[in-house]
Amino acid sequence: MSVTLKDVAQAARVSVSTASRALTGTGLTSERTQQRLTRIARELGYRPNPIARGLKTGQSRLVALLVHNLTNASFQVMAEVVQARLKAMGYQMLLCIGGDDPEQESDTLTTLVDHRIDGLIVVPTGKNGTQLKALAKDVPIVCLVRRDDATDLETVLADDPQGAYLGTRHLIELGHSRIGLIVGRQDTTSGRERLSGYVRALREAGIPVDDTLILAGHFVPETGATCCRTLLDLPRPPSAIFVANHEATLGALRVIAERNIAIPDDLSLLCYEDMPWFEWHRPAISIVDNGARDLANLAVDRLLQRMDAKGNGSDGVREYRVGARLVKRDSCRQIDAAPPARSGKPRSSPSRSSASKLSASKSAKV
């Protein structure tokens, strides 16, 4: 069917081994034959068979990326980044969708190593730690976005504490002191970490943490809507809401529209993670960018290095954090008439009576 190495060798009247050496450039052939063979190979349209090669070398030039889904915008850009980077390195990406389901994850993982993938970037569910650990002996693995606590795998994480801190501080600087937080489940790392960043910013500014303003849960848009309603129905509703959960944003926006609440005039809204349409929404929605692009790039970097390192390595660092970034658009507004704030960024004022207030702020119970 297709042209094999043997055909090339025959056409060039050399042995298969010579042909192989010439084309792979192992350097053990004379300059002349090498050139001659590459020419002939090109003329014949020879393409090496990765399967045969893989059988011998134990490599497949396949790298898998296992994510939960593709509806999440972050996963989309990550997939695109990973694909592009890998392709440039001569690998094919094997994109798998695990649906955040441990069983399916486990299934997929075994299929993948069956296929002798050369590397794996995975957003772990967290329930297959032992399996992952075992696989890591055979193939370089990098965890992305989530950590699997049962393993000591190299992990690339978003800096959620910092991101939440940044976002909250932004709102504080705009004069908000009652800031609602809609955040993810507290048994996920990101849920915990985003809450902690929020709390830190508040404390630093000497603002007491009000439990009633903090709502956590396993979010789908519906729950986002519910939480938003709860916040707005409070006797003293917040002047700003920080939706620190991707899925919840949709629901929150809907409630806000239903109630004819004007953003940012009546309420400031800040979201975590970007979506393509946030920029086109009116008002354009300010966000904390978790740096999906950077995360993916770093994960690929790490993976490639481990793949080069060939099993040795394990050079100490196991966890990388990628900085978050505040993207100011039009959904947050200054509410204090007090400081005219002509001059650049308002400074954060951690000194102002922070100590006295700190004791007053009870830790959030969610």
Place this chain on the structure above:
Amino acid sequence: MSVTLKDVAQAARVSVSTASRALTGTGLTSERTQQRLTRIARELGYRPNPIARGLKTGQSRLVALLVHNLTNASFQVMAEVVQARLKAMGYQMLLCIGGDDPEQESDTLTTLVDHRIDGLIVVPTGKNGTQLKALAKDVPIVCLVRRDDATDLETVLADDPQGAYLGTRHLIELGHSRIGLIVGRQDTTSGRERLSGYVRALREAGIPVDDTLILAGHFVPETGATCCRTLLDLPRPPSAIFVANHEATLGALRVIAERNIAIPDDLSLLCYEDMPWFEWHRPAISIVDNGARDLANLAVDRLLQRMDAKGNGSDGVREYRVGARLVKRDSCRQIDAAPPARSGKPRSSPSRSSASKLSASKSAKV
């Protein structure tokens, strides 16, 4: 490293060939040995090496899906559907992102056949027809969403003429007669077909086709915004806009918001293709659903059948259409006070003076 067939054979004190036959279930082994071997294989944790198997059989159990990107919601659901279906059939999906770029597409295609994929579902750019045709000899291919006119490959298409017709008719039934259309480039199949459906619905209702209401282009949100502005700035602006282009919707919505135009009170808006947030937008946006899910399913069906058929086949049918569906939400409104329309669906009225008007309607020049 991992346990091979030889190990299993040794443990069972049979030859490799017997082991192979027993485990693959070719039926040429005795019941007893078969059971014994499966047991031993399980105990030893034997997993067949797909690479070695592939070398011999020429199959890889890999099926590729090549789409333009993952930001398009339709592609997301297609990817998820295809992955799920294939997985159930014991295949791994190789998801590739071609960026609608012919060169990258060509590249990817060769890599894929190098890897001896067993099948391919591709959204063609349309510029690599000859290559595709050549590849089709080696591997079953099904085109999705777009046709590549240079080939006679089996193709699964959305029924764009019908979808556009359905949408336009819906607006007409609501009493609109000046309906703006923002549509894709006319050198793409979908662009042409959606326009034709729009025109057909108009003609059928005896409404003259007004060229100034039809805007086409290669869309990004920005252009969608521009078109929307143009329509609204018309001396006699439309009472409804049908955005028949995925990307353009964002821009249009933005313009509408900027100008404080109330939907559906001041303007009805209908879009093509669903996006997760349309449902959560307020007002929820009515759409014509192109049936991405069905498209993907059908494509998989066709592909699997061709893969079974093993090169023969070519049973005549080359083009499949998947019906579009109108999803009424809250962005379109009745504007005629005239017909109370109490009774179910208003009938389409093709009879009413259609002949006389037909001649009056000039064909759209875009």
Place this chain on the structure above:
DNA sequence: AGCGTTTCTGCAATCGTTTGCAGTCTATCG
């Protein structure tokens, strides 16, 4: 018992590469 069938098993070749080892050639040096 002898023979033909049927059923199972094993040998060995094969898929297309890579790679250790040994052999061949050329050139260089004494």
Place this chain on the structure above:
DNA sequence: CGATAGACTGCAAACGATTGCAGAAACGCT
């Protein structure tokens, strides 16, 4: 001119499975 190193090249064995062919065992039948 002969020896010898050095540079290429070819042979053949892998890699881990599948599969045609032929031999062996078991079985039924006359």
